[in-house]
Amino acid sequence: MTTANASSTPVGLFANRYRVQGHLGSGGAAEVVRAVDERLERPVALKVFRAGAGAEAAERFALEGRTLARLRHPGLVQVYDYGHWDERPFLVLELIEGPTLRDVLRREPLSPSAAARLGTRLANTLSFVHGHGIVHRDVKPANILIGAGGAPRLADFGVARLTGDAAVTRTGFVVGTPAYLAPEQIRGRQAQPAADVYALGLVLLECLTGRREYGGAPLEAAAARLHRAPAVPGGLPALLRQVLRRMTLTDPRQRPSAIECAEVLGEVMSAAGAVRTQALHLPAPLVRPEPPHPTSAPAAPPTPARRRRGVSLAAATVLGLAALAGGSTLGAAPPAVTPAPAAPAGGPDPAGSTSTPRADVPAAGVPAAAPSAGTAPATDTSGSALPSAPTAGSGPATHAPSKNNANGNGNGNQTTPVKAKRKH
Template identity: 55%
Template sequence: MSPSVSDNVLADRYRLLEPIGIGGMAEVHRAWDTVLQRHVAIKLFLPGLDPAGAQRFDNEVRVLAGLSHPALVSVYDADTTGRTPFVVLRLVEGPTLRDRLADGPLPLDEARRLGARLADALAHVHAHGLVHRDVKPSNILLDHEGDAYLADFGLAHLTGATRLTRTNQLVGTAAYLAPEQVLGTDIDHPADVYALGLVLLECVTGRREYQGTEVEAAVARLHRAPAVPEDLPADVRRLLEAMTSSMPQDRPTAHDCASALRTGTPLFGGAGVEPETGDPTEELPRAARVPWKGLVASAGALVGAFAITVAAISEERPTTSSPAATVTATQQAAPEEPVPSTQSPEPVQPRFVGTPQGADTTPPPATPEQEASTREQAGPAADKPKRGKGSDEVPGKAGKNGR
């Protein structure tokens, strides 16, 4: 322990008890506040990390201190300048959502309620110009009443602010990254909506959608869309598909997600919905709406649990694709060429600059108007017929065989 901790007492006030969580740059302890006589959670910054890690820890404290929402963990106290930087948080007694899902999927009503609460919390975060960037089951705490709390804002990012990572690296958890995070492009609020969509999908299926190694899990979303069960209620299925759309602009806002989950109102006009024509309950095949080939071809960077560089991922290509996806990608790659009809009575002749070899140079016959114009310019002589070669007649005289 550092000098700021004496006899397991931090800052002469907080008695550290057992650890309840250990992460990449911090560990969380249950503690006893000797002044206010209550249990709290204390997050200690681990020594020996790089300055960027220390800056992210300080960022988390400042972000949480500026937010106030029932589904966010409250900040009670903090010191980010001492020998042992720490933040004192409300202690949420209960498991994480990851622990809960180890026992199987949630009932649909419970998943709706949990999703609406988390989406509402994200809407509050987004209203303050922030992106969480690491929404996942292990960062969602559950109390004994089953209420959810979004935690761990260490990677939260102010939209438009300077990155805390190098340009060829991103941070996050591979299995829950949005496609734009995998591609290394700028991210905004839709990235959190995508991650929450994957979390809710896991809640109703009981399994993580993209599995495997960090690289495999991250690149998998460039090969295929998440598999949303067909037996879910139509509004839930449509919402999950919209939340996990490959294109950020096609995803609903966190506020709209919260409203849809709370009221069961379908999100018409979202991804894959054609409300202006046909039956609005009919949807296009997801593969036909997702330009997966274009995304894979554009991939230049990829992240894992914390920061993994994936220059080699641009070599990856999908091994299989649905016919609809192939048709869509082909149509986007090159516009369709018109096919000339074999029954056209007037085929279109190509126009050339100059006279190409083998082209017919015979001028077309003149129209009556053109002939009249030519005679008018040539004068009376133009009306006198000329004797052509081999002609049998001369005007004014009998022909060779005339009488």
């Protein structure tokens, strides 16, 4: 073994097996380093007990090893081994390549959909832990590791306890991080699974706002929640606001279970995903036929038979249009087209709208061009897709008056009476 002294961070070869490569983090009772198991040739995380931390801390350290060793879940860090070296207990843990949630939130908050996805996975993990009779008691961003693909892994069971077992905790002794303690923990009561649900609610609020709900000194942070409930920000999906308020209720009996939280947060995540999926179903771009290639052979002149078929087709088209117009008579001269008066640049037109051309209002008789392929819908900061501009047939919309309509009524019909030709 090669270390500077018994209380420093391990270096070199630890326990004649683990080659230390670097420092990962430290807590009140232990140091965590990255190492390679030279026997199995795999990377691991070594959590080594700090000498002089006290007998109670050593007991908690051993409890963490026993607790994690009996649990196998994708949302937990796996324990490979537990032992002693140079009078220092140590744990060999699965190495999670990624930052903690605290590191992520230092850069920027999460969108509601991302927070709901994170909360769904963590709530499922807590439900598994609670099902084995274990309360974590220290759910916080620093104890949540973000692994491959953004999957959260709940770590640090050093202060966990079995339900109904208070052997490690002294009477009246509060265990956990003050900023995330449930009100009943502050009052000195034993933590039940509802305390983990409360802490997860505070973690999700911090994910959305980027700040701790109860900051300040430890005593101030602990006492603040006895005087006010957490503030759930507005502008969130209604279902997300509702579940966050329920998770952080003062009375632990009124809070939902971890599995109930996972179900509701899963609905929030699914709803956000449905909105994004719906926004991606855009109409296909309008494809216009290409003009004939200049080198192509000229079309053959129409034969008399072709001319007769063309006249018949034109007559059928006129009959169809006359039936749709309703009120037009055969033999009537086509209505004269009077152009709309041009409005001055930047000023209002006769209908009261500005003369600035709008890309979403097509000219009369020309279908609106659809968004180009690959164009993604605009999104807001919450990650929800913003509604796109209305397209033809999607519902009522306000358009500029048709240029083929002199009086601006937008129906495309000429209102000036037209006299039918007199037969001579």
